Amino acid sequence: MLTILFDGIAYGMLLFVLACGLAVTLGLMNFVNLAHGAFAMAGGYVTVVLVNNLGVPFFASLPLAFIVSALIGFVFERSLYVHVYRKPHLDQVLFTIGLVFMAVAAVDYVMGSSQVYVRLPDYLQGRFEVFGVGVGRYRLLIIVICGLLTLALQLILSRTRFGARLRAAVDDERVARGLGINVNRVFALTFAVGSGLAGLGGALGIEMLGLDPAFPLKFMIYFLIVVTVGGTSSITGPFIASLLLGIGDVAGKYYVPKLGAFVIYTIMIVVLIWRPHGLFARTAAR
Amino acid sequence: MSAHSTKTVSHHLATRARWHPLEILFWLGAFSTIWLLPGKHLILTEIVILGLFALSLDLILGYAGIISLGHAAFFGFGAYVAGLLGKYEIIGEPFLALIVSGLAASALGFVSSFLVLRGSDLTRLMVTLGVALVLRELANRYSDITGGADGLQGIVINPLFGQFRFDMFGHTSFYYSLGVLFVLFLLARRIVNSPFGLSLRAVKGNPLRASAIGISVNRRLVAVYTLAAGYAGIAGALLTQTQAFASLAYFDFDRSADLLLVLIIGGTGYLYGGLIGAVIFKVMQDYLSTLTPQYWPFWIGLLLVVIVLVGRERMTNWTAPIRSFIDRLDWRMRAARE
Numbered sequence: 001m002l003t004i005l006f007d008g009i010a011y012g013m014l015l016f017v018l019a020c021g022l023a024v025t026l027g028l029m030n031f032v033n034l035a036h037g038a039f040a041m042a043g044g045y046v047t048v049v050l051v052n053n054l055g056v057p058f059f060a061s062l063p064l065a066f067i068v069s070a071l072i073g074f075v076f077e078r079s080l081y082v083h084v085y086r087k088p089h090l091d092q093v094l095f096t097i098g099l100v101f102m103a104v105a106a107v108d109y110v111m112g113s114s115q116v117y118v119r120l121p122d123y124l125q126g127r128f129e130v131f132g133v134g135v136g137r138y139r140l141l142i143i144v145i146c147g148l149l150t151l152a153l154q155l156i157l158s159r160t161r162f163g164a165r166l167r168a169a170v171d172d173e174r175v176a177r178g179l180g181i182n183v184n185r186v187f188a189l190t191f192a193v194g195s196g197l198a199g200l201g202g203a204l205g206i207e208m209l210g211l212d213p214a215f216p217l218k219f220m221i222y223f224l225i226v227v228t229v230g231g232t233s234s235i236t237g238p239f240i241a242s243l244l245l246g247i248g249d250v251a252g253k254y255y256v257p258k259l260g261a262f263v264i265y266t267i268m269i270v271v272l273i274w275r276p277h278g279l280f281a282r283t284a285a286r
Numbered sequence: 287m288s289a290h291s292t293k294t295v296s297h298h299l300a301t302r303a304r305w306h307p308l309e310i311l312f313w314l315g316a317f318s319t320i321w322l323l324p325g326k327h328l329i330l331t332e333i334v335i336l337g338l339f340a341l342s343l344d345l346i347l348g349y350a351g352i353i354s355l356g357h358a359a360f361f362g363f364g365a366y367v368a369g370l371l372g373k374y375e376i377i378g379e380p381f382l383a384l385i386v387s388g389l390a391a392s393a394l395g396f397v398s399s400f401l402v403l404r405g406s407d408l409t410r411l412m413v414t415l416g417v418a419l420v421l422r423e424l425a426n427r428y429s430d431i432t433g434g435a436d437g438l439q440g441i442v443i444n445p446l447f448g449q450f451r452f453d454m455f456g457h458t459s460f461y462y463s464l465g466v467l468f469v470l471f472l473l474a475r476r477i478v479n480s481p482f483g484l485s486l487r488a489v490k491g492n493p494l495r496a497s498a499i500g501i502s503v504n505r506r507l508v509a510v511y512t513l514a515a516g517y518a519g520i521a522g523a524l525l526t527q528t529q530a531f532a533s534l535a536y537f538d539f540d541r542s543a544d545l546l547l548v549l550i551i552g553g554t555g556y557l558y559g560g561l562i563g564a565v566i567f568k569v570m571q572d573y574l575s576t577l578t579p580q581y582w583p584f585w586i587g588l589l590l591v592v593i594v595l596v597g598r599e600r601m602t603n604w605t606a607p608i609r610s611f612i613d614r615l616d617w618r619m620r621a622a623r624e
Contacts, residue, residue, distance in 0.1 A: 026408070083595055084595075087594070089408075090347070091598065093353060093411065093546070094546060094547070094594050095591055098586075098593075098594070099587065099591060101583040101590070102583075102584050103587075105580075105581045105584030108580065217540075221415065221416075221539075224408075224412055224415075228409060228412050259423070261419065261423055262424065265416045265419045268412065268416050269413055269420070272401075272409050272412060273413075276404045277406070
């Protein structure tokens with residue numbers, strides 16, 4: 001019972017790190033980015049290549065996964081995404097679906113279509129017991145890393161000048177521009193960091209979620225659930241939503257395995273009918 | 287509204303509803319394939335079904351402005367209903383089964399239409415996607431009825447109207463599908479050119495203003511969503527009946543995404559977009575998948591990205607010179623101008 005809770009929390013935290021970039025980009029530019037999972041996949045494959053082929057230690061590969069994904073995100077944002085912000089939602093959806101299809105086929109071509117694994121160091125494998133609760137070492141690591149990241153994000157958002165600018169831009173982009181905040185630059189940076197975090201999440205998630213070229217399509221719905229259910233006005237909303245989703249999914253698969261993902265989707269639809277702007281959205285923000 | 291302006295409006299609507307020479311040419315071309323391309327009837331049947339499916343998406347996207355990522359839900363539902371009716375021989379006659387499948391999909395569309403009325407574009411995306419996923423899970427869960435991941439097998443399709451057998455070259459399938467498409471197209475054409483269709487365009491343009499001039503926005507959306515769901519269900523049922531097979535893949539996200547591409551290639555909001563898009567898409571898919579069987583989604587994706595970056599309007603504007611040329615040839619138009 002508690003083990004399931006523990007696994008669910010680890011899963012949820014991982015989902016949060018994967019999806020928080022999406023929450024910010026959606027809230028900031030009202031941009032529907034279905035290709036977010038592609039950046040996560042990029043990070044995952046960077047780690048696989050580094051650890052398995054080049055013999056880089058697992059821990060050293062994580063920052064590299066972050067940096068490479070952030071760079072890819074930055075380049076794509078500046079070269080392609082900027083042209084699509086002002087277009088209708090239909091165009092954004094088409095554009096990002098197109099990117100996903102391209103990413104899936106390209107990775108398939110380069111890396112092969114089978115699922116890949118990463119060699120974990122020995123001390124991260126196995127589990128130990130604390131007061132009768134089975135604790136997987138790797139899951140504990142994920143909770144620690146993701147927890148620290150969440151804390152850092154919250155501090156950056158609430159305590160730094162950049163965070164204040166970002167929050168101002170999310171609340172009202174036009175007024176923020178009027179006050180002299182360079183919203184485009186804030187957005188480019190946020191997009192890069194968000195993609196980097198997704199890449200890091202992808203790297204951490206190889207062991208838990210699995211990694212194959214279809215990754216962005218498989219988990220797209222999960223990221224979107226986190227964002228729509230959590231709302232986009234803060235990062236606490238998506239955080240709680242990802243924890244709920246993680247625990248719900250793990251528990252659902254354990255207790256009612258036959259129903260599969262049915263429970264999650266139904267809950268999502270019900271929540272969206274009940275609160276179309278997310279569970280934790282501030283009402284009448286604009 | 288004064289009598290005079292009512293007359294002007296009805297005259298305007300009548301002018302718009304008139305058959306354009308290009309349209310007549312299009313359908314003559316479509317029906318001539320019966321004799322001209324007898325060896326290609328199998329793929330032509332697929333094109334017709336895809337065209338009908340895209341037509342149904344055009345009704346909600348092009349005319350009502352609802353973005354759906356889960357339109358495959360109704361396609362798959364119709365397909366499974368037709369398959370189950372055939373397999374358990376509840377309704378043996380294919381045409382009757384087709385109508386029942388369409389009605390069943392409409393009913394599902396009616397129920398789920400209330401889910402898409404609320405919220406922003408993103409919420410609608412998620413809800414439509416969610417409905418398709420839930421249906422897929424259900425079909426997977428009740429595998430003793432639906433066959434689960436193996437698909438629905440052993441479907442018995444009786445001869446059409448008790449007379450025409452479905453042959454292995456797909457001749458009967460093609461005549462049947464093309465006939466159904468044509469009838470449904472006529473119906474859709476009638477509907478979008480009616481005052482109801484005009485009010486849908488108003489809703490798409492600006493829901494707030496539309497409701498201010500007395501259009502009940504939600505009712506219109508429910509009505510068109512129900513209609514489109516029925517069309518998609520019939521398309522799915524046609525596929526099941528012509529293939530004698532239904533699979534979980536019919537509910538897949540890929541199918542809804544491909545469908546968007548089909549419609550975008552042809553252009554939205556004039557009914558022919560889906561049909562033209564279906565022809566281009568299938569020919570392209572056929573060509574690309576023989577070239578690179580595994581990687582053809584890459585080219586599909588590239589096409590989507592390019593279409594958006596170039597601009598959808600500009601992509602479909604290349605036909606404008608041809609259209610204006612035909613217009614100049616059209617004597618009725620000239621009479622109307624003078």
